[in-house]
Amino acid sequence: MRVVVDFDRCQSNAVCMDVAPEIFEVRDDNFLYILDEKPSEALRPKVEEAVRRCPTQAISIAED
Amino acid sequence: MASAAPPGRVVVVGASLAGLSALETLRQEGFEGELIAVGAETTLPYDRPPLSKQVLQGHWEPDKIVLREPGQYDALGVTWHLGRRATGLDVSARTVTLDDGEPLAYDGLVIATGATPRRMPGTSELAGIHVLRTLDECLALRQELESASRVCVVGAGFIGAEVAASARVRGLDVTVLEALPSPLARAFPAEMGAACAALHLDQGVDLRCGVTVAGFEGEGRVSGVRLGDGSVVEADVVVVGIGVVPETGWLESSGLPLENGVVCDSTCATAAPGVVAAGDIARWPNNLFGETMRVEHWSNAVEQGTAAAKRLLAGPGDAVDFTPVPYFWSDQYDAKIQFLGRCCPTDEVRIVDGSIEERRFVALFGRDGRLFGALAFNRPRLLMAYRKLLAAKTSFEDAVAHAQGS
Numbered sequence: 192m193r194v195v196v197d198f199d200r201c202q203s204n205a206v207c208m209d210v211a212p213e214i215f216e217v218r219d220d221n222f223l224y225i226l227d228e229k230p231s232e233a234l235r236p237k238v239e240e241a242v243r244r245c246p247t248q249a250i251s252i253a254e255d
Numbered sequence: 256m257a258s259a260a261p262p263g264r265v266v267v268v269g270a271s272l273a274g275l276s277a278l279e280t281l282r283q284e285g286f287e288g289e290l291i292a293v294g295a296e297t298t299l300p301y302d303r304p305p306l307s308k309q310v311l312q313g314h315w316e317p318d319k320i321v322l323r324e325p326g327q328y329d330a331l332g333v334t335w336h337l338g339r340r341a342t343g344l345d346v347s348a349r350t351v352t353l354d355d356g357e358p359l360a361y362d363g364l365v366i367a368t369g370a371t372p373r374r375m376p377g378t379s380e381l382a383g384i385h386v387l388r389t390l391d392e393c394l395a396l397r398q399e400l401e402s403a404s405r406v407c408v409v410g411a412g413f414i415g416a417e418v419a420a421s422a423r424v425r426g427l428d429v430t431v432l433e434a435l436p437s438p439l440a441r442a443f444p445a446e447m448g449a450a451c452a453a454l455h456l457d458q459g460v461d462l463r464c465g466v467t468v469a470g471f472e473g474e475g476r477v478s479g480v481r482l483g484d485g486s487v488v489e490a491d492v493v494v495v496g497i498g499v500v501p502e503t504g505w506l507e508s509s510g511l512p513l514e515n516g517v518v519c520d521s522t523c524a525t526a527a528p529g530v531v532a533a534g535d536i537a538r539w540p541n542n543l544f545g546e547t548m549r550v551e552h553w554s555n556a557v558e559q560g561t562a563a564a565k566r567l568l569a570g571p572g573d574a575v576d577f578t579p580v581p582y583f584w585s586d587q588y589d590a591k592i593q594f595l596g597r598c599c600p601t602d603e604v605r606i607v608d609g610s611i612e613e614r615r616f617v618a619l620f621g622r623d624g625r626l627f628g629a630l631a632f633n634r635p636r637l638l639m640a641y642r643k644l645l646a647a648k649t650s651f652e653d654a655v656a657h658a659q660g661s
């Protein structure tokens with residue numbers, strides 16, 4: 192599983208960071224950083240929740 | 256109450272954000288029965304927030320606001336009845352009536368018909384007066400903005416403010432009329448309304464608070480808005496953003512308790528067996544805040560759609576309370592406004608980061624010694640930290656101390 196963020200859509204509102212702080216971090220510069228692009232399978236439910244809760248549909252999961 | 260055996264057919268009325276969230280959750284939770292979605296609009300669920308922002312500004316075309324790719328919709332295995340309206344509900348026969356008179360039987364029902372803009376008298380006779388809720392309304396408004404020069408927005412709530420910002424970004428002259436003494440005065444302490452007002456004043460919007468609208472000028476097409484003092488604000492296009500009302504009309508004869516929304520218990524279940532509600536239409540007691548609320552925000556539609564779907568599948572005794580920390584955002588010009596929790600005008604306010612002058616701050620709201628809400632301008636990372644504190648019912652003092660320590 193690879194976490195993909197469409198940075199053209201992302202509004203840096205940090206909703207994903209609230210769901211999965213292990214993977215997503217919005218820093219003081221107001222940009223989103225992906226801390227772990229290939230998280231372990233154990234984190235899949237959290238990533239899926241972040242996908243659903245992201246208000247701009249910016250996050251997706253690629254299987255490669 | 257929903258039975259332990261998974262229902263055979265679930266009908267979702269309202270094919271938008273809350274309905275979609277319920278449909279997806281039902282499948283994720285392993286529901287293999289029949290799913291039917293009924294939606295008054297002719298489109299598959301799409302995203303509304305960009306309607307007052309990117310789409311209205313002309314930066315995005317409608318293809319950008321699809322909520323899911325076609326393949327994802329296919330995978331859900333839903334029968335969509337689009338462009339169809341539910342007109343009645345019989346809770347004892349367990350049927351929904353559609354606008355062609357056909358009754359549709361259900362084992363489980365999700366009510367997700369959302370809300371619709373409140374209208375002003377005298378606005379239907381004149382062209383050029385708009386409300387904004389649907390994609391069609393957005394495109395109609397956008398087309399008129401292309402040739403307009405003066406726009407008047409009635410109502411300085413979030414939708415009105417975003418429309419004003421988008422019209423300004425398009426280079427139009429914008430007047431905003433607000434009945435209250437400052438924007439958002441019913442929901443927030445006055446200094447927060449002032450902070451929102453400042454964003455628009457910075458950009459040259461003519462914001463007039465404490466004014467009443469007496470009527471509209473024009474023959475066939477609007478030419479201005481007449482105020483209570485008799486003066487007229489000239490405008491080629493008027494947008495009315497004075498709030499929304501829950502879409503409960505089709506439920507009026509059902510006997511289901513309605514009270515500014517569909518009345519639910521703390522688990523999103525209505526008084527009728529097998530019937531749950533979610534999104535802008537649902538009113539429920541949120542035990543985290545000890546308050547019965549109806550929340551008109553995007554994240555709530557997603558979260559409550561999920562909670563209501565799970566409620567439908569839960570066995571007796573398995574139902575869980577829906578106790579979210581409400582969240583919303585609003586984008587106006589370059590400002591990213593975000594709010595968590597609850598707020599009322601009399602809450603104690605503490606600015607814990609930045610300042611209103613910088614248009615960058617975090618404000619905390621306290622009530623009865625407890626942290627109730629947090630509002631941020633351009634401070635997303637800092638704001639989100641307060642969700643956990645709000646969920647943990649942190650005292651106001653501890654929340655302020657947390658802010659000073661971070």
Ligand SMILES: Cc1cc2nc3c(=O)[nH]c(=O)nc-3n(C[C@H](O)[C@H](O)[C@H](O)COP(=O)(O)OP(=O)(O)OC[C@H]3O[C@@H](n4cnc5c(N)ncnc54)[C@H](O)[C@@H]3O)c2cc1C
Nearest residue numbers: 269271272273295303304340341368369534535551552553
């Ligand atoms: C322009 C705009 C901008 C917004 N911006 C933000 C924002 O920045 N941040 C934020 O948090 N929230 C925002 N929101 C609010 C957010 O979009 C709503 O909270 C959300 O759409 C609610 O979802 P819902 O599914 O409950 O209701 P809705 O999206 O209203 O969907 C209800 C659906 O049910 C259909 N329907 C109604 N009656 C019937 C019937 N009798 N039979 C069948 N179908 C019916 C309607 O046609 C509609 O498609 C915005 C809303 C608008 C309109």
Ligand code: SF4
Nearest residue numbers: 201202204205207245
């Ligand atoms: S939730 Fe979505 S929009 Fe918000 S920071 Fe994460 S990816 Fe960006």
